[in-house]
Amino acid sequence: MxxxxxxxxxxxxxxxxxxxxxxxxxxxxxxxxxxxxxxxxxxxxxxxxxxxxxxxxxxxxxxxxxxxxxxxxxxVAPRSDSAMQAYYQAAKDAEHPASHPMPKYLQDSHYRGAAKLRGAGVMQNMFDLPHKIARQEYLPKDLVGKHYYLVERPIKQAATSGAQRPKIEWRNIDSRVWVFVVIGLALNIITKGLETWMPVYFLQARGINLKNLTWLVPLPVISGGIAALISGFVMVHWFKGREHWMISIASFLTLAFMFGLFKSSSLVAVVIFDVLIYFVKSLAFTGIFSFTAQILSEQTYGSSIGIVNFGGQLGGFIGPLLIGWLVQFAGSYSAAFLGLVVSALVAAVACLFIRKK
Structure with a gap:
């Protein structure tokens, strides 16, 4: 045993x-x-x-x-000799009890003359104290602060329970997660690409002084914020149980608006399409996270949503680099536009591979 x-x-x-x-x-x-x-x-x-x-x-x-x-x-039981070891330690100190006199309030005081012989001592009544705990020292004075019994933490049990947790392996990740990664990556390339080079494009290609048009700069971001606020209403009333359609429609609209931005010949059209792109793109992102929460199990949700987030962050990193490389390589902003249109096309095509089950 x-x-x-x-x-x-x-x-x-x-x-x-x-x-x-x-x-x-x-x-x-x-x-x-x-x-x-x-x-x-x-x-x-x-x-x-x-x-x-x-x-x-x-x-x-x-x-x-x-x-x-x-x-x-x-x-098959867990093991502990803490009680035995605690007693052995106490027994060592108890070999010479005369060397460790107990507090006076613990000594017998019921016989006549006890107070005169040893002095008075009052033991606290725990029922008269907060939390029913007496705050007195009961060990001999020279042993105060010594601990014989130490609480043991169940290290073996914790290790066993931890070993039983399922491990997430790359090959076992739901294939739809990778589709969401591609969509998030492509859409975020558009977001960061527009944010980084659009002001420069206004100034250099269109000759527009942004100092006089600073009120236009935050419009796309405001549009994306509005989309995030109303996305819950849109999903519940129009796309409940059909979140994958919301992602698909928003991604295809992003593609259409990106093409419109590419073909725009006036500042008004550029700003309008830029605002619309941010709006529908935010709806797509909201749909991705909502749909991910519905289709994945509780055990794999944390890891899977982390992978989707990584795809979006990677797109934010690649977007500015891609735009800068295209402008430098082609020598015009038309190539940058086409690059973002291709990103929107990738997101739209990836949506075709989203399956409900």
């Missing part, structure tokens, strides 16, 4: 019971309940002692079942 081998323990139990020595078995079971299991599982120790006592009352041969059950309980 001490080696946690239930099979071996049962074999040697059968060998001992074959000779009819039930008393020795019962004595060993009771001893092991306190010494080997102890405070690691006090309820189990109580069960073992109850089974052992019942075995003595019933007697062999039927008592073999009771002691076999107790043997198995002890063999």
């Amino acid at each position: 001490e080696g946690s081998d239930a099979d071996a323990a049962l074999y040697y139990l059968a060998v001992i019971l074959k000779s009819g020595d039930l008393e020795s078995v019962v004595r060993r079971l009771k001893d092991s309940a306190a010494l080997d299991v102890g405070l690691a599982d006090p309820a189990r120790a109580t069960q073992v002692i109850t089974l052992a006592n019942t075995a003595l009352e019933i007697g062999l041969p039927r008592a073999s079942t009771h002691v076999a059950m107790a043997t198995i309980l002890l063999a």
Whole structure:
């Protein structure tokens, strides 16, 4: 039993019971309940002692079942000798009790003249104190602050429960998560691409002084914020249970508006299409996270949503680099426009691979 081998323990139990020595078995079971299991599982120790006592009352041969059950309980039980070790430490200090006189309020004061012989001492009544806890020192003065019993944390049990948690492997991730990664990446390339080069485009390609048009700059971002605010209403009333359609429609509209932005010949048209792009793109992002929450299990949601977020962040990193490279390579902003249109096209095509189940 001490080696946690239930099979071996049962074999040697059968060998001992074959000779009819039930008393020795019962004595060993009771001893092991306190010494080997102890405070690691006090309820189990109580069960073992109850089974052992019942075995003595019933007697062999039927008592073999009771002691076999107790043997198995002890063999597979957690271990703790904290009670034994605590007592050993206290016993060392108790070898010379005269060297450690107890506080006066713990000494017997019921006989006549006790107060004159030892001095008065009053023991606090715990029921008169907050939380029913007396704040007195009960150890001898020279032992105050010493601890014999230390609470043990169930390290083995925590490690076991942690080992049973399912591990998320890349090949087991739902394929729809990767579709959302592609959509988020492509849409965020558009977002960061527009944010970084659009002001420069106004100034250099259109000759517009942004100092006089600063009120136009935040309009797309405001549009995206409005879309985020109303997205819940849109999903509940128009796309409830059909969030994948909301993602698809918003992505295709992003593609259409990107093409409109590319073909715009006036400042008004550029601003309008830029605002519309941010609006429908925000709806698409909201749909991605809502749909992800519905289709994924509770165990994999955290990891999967992290992967989707990473796709969006990666798009934000790639967008400005891509725009800068296209402008430098082609020498015009038309190539940058086409690059963003292609990103919108990728997002729209990826939506075709979203499946409900």
